[in-house]
Amino acid sequence: MTIPVIEVEDVRVRLRGHTVLEDVNLAVHQDDFYAIIGPNGGGKTTLLKVILGLLQPSCGTVRILGGTGAAARKELGYVPQFRTFDFEYPITVREMVISGRLGHITRFPRRYGAEDHARTEEALRMMGIADLADRQIRDLSGGEQQRAIIARALVGDPKVLLLDEPTVYVDAPTAAQFYSILDRLRERMAIVLVTHDIGVIPEHVTRVACLNRRLYTHDTNEITPDMLEAAYHCPVDLIAHGVPHRVFSEHTEEE
Numbered sequence: 103m104t105i106p107v108i109e110v111e112d113v114r115v116r117l118r119g120h121t122v123l124e125d126v127n128l129a130v131h132q133d134d135f136y137a138i139i140g141p142n143g144g145g146k147t148t149l150l151k152v153i154l155g156l157l158q159p160s161c162g163t164v165r166i167l168g169g170t171g172a173a174a175r176k177e178l179g180y181v182p183q184f185r186t187f188d189f190e191y192p193i194t195v196r197e198m199v200i201s202g203r204l205g206h207i208t209r210f211p212r213r214y215g216a217e218d219h220a221r222t223e224e225a226l227r228m229m230g231i232a233d234l235a236d237r238q239i240r241d242l243s244g245g246e247q248q249r250a251i252i253a254r255a256l257v258g259d260p261k262v263l264l265l266d267e268p269t270v271y272v273d274a275p276t277a278a279q280f281y282s283i284l285d286r287l288r289e290r291m292a293i294v295l296v297t298h299d300i301g302v303i304p305e306h307v308t309r310v311a312c313l314n315r316r317l318y319t320h321d322t323n324e325i326t327p328d329m330l331e332a333a334y335h336c337p338v339d340l341i342a343h344g345v346p347h348r349v350f351s352e353h354t355e356e357e
């Protein structure tokens with residue numbers, strides 16, 4: 103069996119005296135489209151930050167394609183939550199997308215070369231926004247901005263794409279378009295998707311895990327009622343077949 107593209111082993115994270123992640127183990131393989139779901143504050147973004155090396159765990163290890171350190175993490179592309187971007191900053195779409203190459207330039211002073219420009223044009227085309235390349239990022243619609251953020255993550259030619267709630271601000275048709283783009287990208291890279299959008303899981307995702315401080319994994323894309331109850335700490339009814347797929351939660355008064 104090939105080595106996992108991401109391997110998280112016995113990771114624990116404590117922030118300001120609180121345990122945010124505990125005994126987390128996760129293996130993502132090259133052909134995975136992995137969804138991580140779970141309640142607000144469950145630790146999903148924290149786990150992505152640990153994988154990206156932006157946050158040091160109190161214990162445990164993270165390996166990317168068997169390696170650790172900054173060189174291994176260059177294999178990761180990251181699409182942070184939409185709300186973390188400042189779209190008012192005066193920058194064109196092309197300038198924003200090419201900035202994803204900065205971490206790959208080792209010479210100083212940092213200057214973009216032919217490969218950086220070529221990869222930028224390819225990513226713009228791949229995301230269907232080549233015609234918007236000279237527009238200011240602030241003048242784009244939310245869905246177009248979202249594509250630009252993904253293009254920026256793709257210019258590093260990652261082996262794994264990590265996305266944190268990418269469809270929060272887009273309408274249903276744009277989200278559907280977005281998932282068909284992810285389906286295409288899967289041919290080139292593994293995908294880890296943090297989402298509250300459980301409805302997309304049966305159609306697009308190959309494996310799913312529920313995170314609420316601890317990670318409850320499953321080898322298929324089936325979300326079991328046990329997993330949901332363990333992660334959400336409340337009885338959950340799942341309508342797993344039929345469209346739309348929905349999760350209803352029932353909380354008792356003490357919850």
Ligand SMILES: Nc1ncnc2c1ncn2[C@@H]1O[C@H](COP(=O)(O)OP(=O)(O)OP(=O)(O)O)[C@@H](O)[C@H]1O
Pocket residue numbers: 117118122140141142143144145146147148149
């Ligand atoms: N820098 C920090 N200092 C202290 N606590 C933090 C810090 N970052 C996150 N936390 C806490 O860690 C917990 C997990 O946060 P995280 O953002 O990982 O959750 P999440 O599952 O991504 O939530 P959501 O679905 O709401 O985006 C939360 O209780 C949050 O308040």
